[in-house]
Amino acid sequence: MKGTLVDRGRTFRLPLTPLSLLSTSYFTWKEKKEMIRLILLLPKIAAKVAENENLQSWAEREISSPRVRDYVYCLCRLSTYCSNPELVTARIVLEQLKLSMHGVLYVNGGWQQIVDGLAKRAMQSGATILNQHQVTSINGAYPEITVGVLNDKVITTKHVLSTISPAHTYELLPAKEKEALTVLNQFKPVFGASLDIVFNQLPSPRISFALCIDQSLYFSNHSSGAKLGRHKHQMVVHVYKYLDVNEEYEPVKIKKELEAFLDLLQPGWQKEVITSRFLPRMLVSHALPDNNTKERLNELQVLDRVLPGLYVAGDWLSDKYMLADAALSSAKQAALSIIKDSTRRGGVVYRHSGTL
Numbered sequence: 001m002k003g004t005l006v007d008r009g010r011t012f013r014l015p016l017t018p019l020s021l022l023s024t025s026y027f028t029w030k031e032k033k034e035m036i037r038l039i040l041l042l043p044k045i046a047a048k049v050a051e052n053e054n055l056q057s058w059a060e061r062e063i064s065s066p067r068v069r070d071y072v073y074c075l076c077r078l079s080t081y082c083s084n085p086e087l088v089t090a091r092i093v094l095e096q097l098k099l100s101m102h103g104v105l106y107v108n109g110g111w112q113q114i115v116d117g118l119a120k121r122a123m124q125s126g127a128t129i130l131n132q133h134q135v136t137s138i139n140g141a142y143p144e145i146t147v148g149v150l151n152d153k154v155i156t157t158k159h160v161l162s163t164i165s166p167a168h169t170y171e172l173l174p175a176k177e178k179e180a181l182t183v184l185n186q187f188k189p190v191f192g193a194s195l196d197i198v199f200n201q202l203p204s205p206r207i208s209f210a211l212c213i214d215q216s217l218y219f220s221n222h223s224s225g226a227k228l229g230r231h232k233h234q235m236v237v238h239v240y241k242y243l244d245v246n247e248e249y250e251p252v253k254i255k256k257e258l259e260a261f262l263d264l265l266q267p268g269w270q271k272e273v274i275t276s277r278f279l280p281r282m283l284v285s286h287a288l289p290d291n292n293t294k295e296r297l298n299e300l301q302v303l304d305r306v307l308p309g310l311y312v313a314g315d316w317l318s319d320k321y322m323l324a325d326a327a328l329s330s331a332k333q334a335a336l337s338i339i340k341d342s343t344r345r346g347g348v349v350y351r352h353s354g355t356l
C-alpha cells in the first residue's frame with residue numbers, strides 16, 4: 001500500500017513495503033538498515049520476547065535509533081490500536097504486528113457484511129436472534145439461569161455466554177457473586193476518537209493512507225480498497241486518533257487536531273464533504289493487554305465455581321491474541337466448553353423457555 005508518513009508537519013513516503021523503505025527520504029541509510037533488520041527478524045523476535053516485558057522497555061533495548069523506535073511505535077499503534085507502549089505487553093503486540101505485515105483486507109460494505117452473514121448462518125442453523133434487547137440482569141446458576149431484559153422480559157436457560165464488556169457483565173450479576181468476581185472490574189478498555197467523512201471527491205486523491213509519527217493520528221480513505229459509499233464516486237474516509245488509556249481528552253480539542261491533520265493531507269476538504277460524524281470516545285477493545293493480563297485471566301477461573309453455567313467471551317479474554325482474533329478465539333473456547341458441559345450432563349445445548 002502506498003502511503004504518507006507525517007512527522008512534525010512534514011510529509012514523507014510511508015515506508016511500509018521493502019521498496020518504499022528503500023526509497024523514503026524519512027530514514028537515513030543507517031536507520032533503513034536497522035528497520036530492515038527488524039522486519040526480517042520480527043518472526044523470531046516476537047516469539048523470544050520475555051512474557052512480562054512491555055513494548056517500550058523492549059524497544060529501548062532492541063532499537064538504537066529513536067526515529068526507528070518511534071516508527072515502530074507508530075506501526076504497533078496501527079496494528080493494535082494501543083497508544084501506550086509503556087503498558088502494553090511487547091510479545092502480544094509484536095505477534096499482532098507480524099500478522100498485520102501480511103496485509104489488510106477491506107470488506108465491501110464494511111464489517112456489517114460480516115455481521116449480517118454470520119447472523120444469517122446462525123439463523124439457518126436454528127438460532128433465534130433478538131436484536132435491540134438490552135440485558136439488565138443475570139441470576140441463578142446451572143441448570144436454571146434467568147436473564148432479565150429491559151421491559152421486564154425474562155429468558156430462562158441452562159447456560160449463558162456473556163459477550164459484553166467485563167465491567168458490564170459484573171454490573172449484571174447478583175451482589176453475592178459480585179464479591180468473588182471483582183476482577184471483572186480490573187480490565188482497562190481502549191478508546192479512540194474518529195472523524196468519519198463521506199466526500200464527493202478528495203482534493204488530493206493520491207493520498208489515501210497516512211500515519212503520523214509525532215501525534216497518534218491516522219488517515220485512511222477506505223473507499224480506495226472497498227465499496228462503501230452509496231455512489232461509486234463517493235469516498236468514505238476515517239481520520240482517527242489513538243487515545244492514551246490514562247489521559248482525559250477534550251472532544252473539541254481532538255476534533256481540531258483531526259481537522260488540522262486533514263488540512264495538511266487534503267487541503268480544501270471542507271468543500272467536498274457530503275456528511276460527517278465525530279465519535280470522540282469510541283470503544284475499540286475491552287482491555288489493554290498488559291503485564292497483569294495473565295494473572296487476571298487466572299483469577300477469573302473462579303467463574304466456573306461461583307456461577308456454574310455462566311461463560312464469558314470477548315477481546316479482553318486472551319493473553320495471546322488481540323482484538324477480533326481474541327474475541328473469536330475466546331468465543332470458540334466458550335462454545336466448546338458449553339457443548340462439553342451439556343454432553344457431560346446429558347442435556348441439550350440450548351433451551352429457550354423465555355417469555356419473549
Ligand SMILES: Cc1cc2nc3c(=O)[nH]c(=O)nc-3n(C[C@H](O)[C@H](O)[C@H](O)COP(=O)(O)OP(=O)(O)OC[C@H]3O[C@@H](n4cnc5c(N)ncnc54)[C@H](O)[C@@H]3O)c2cc1C
Nearest residue numbers: 133134135163164168282283284285314315323324325327
Ligand atoms: C474503528 C475500529 C477499528 C477496528 N479495526 C479492527 C481491525 O481491523 N481488526 C480487528 O481485529 N479488530 C478491530 N477493531 C476491534 C474490534 O472491533 C473489537 O476487538 C471487537 O469488536 C471486540 O468484540 P467483542 O465481541 O469482544 O465486543 P463488542 O464488539 O464490543 O461487542 C459487545 C456487544 O455487546 C453489546 N452489549 C453491551 N451491553 C449489552 C447489554 N447489556 N445487553 C445486550 N447487549 C449488550 C454491545 O452493543 C456490543 O454490540 C476495531 C475497532 C474499532 C473501534
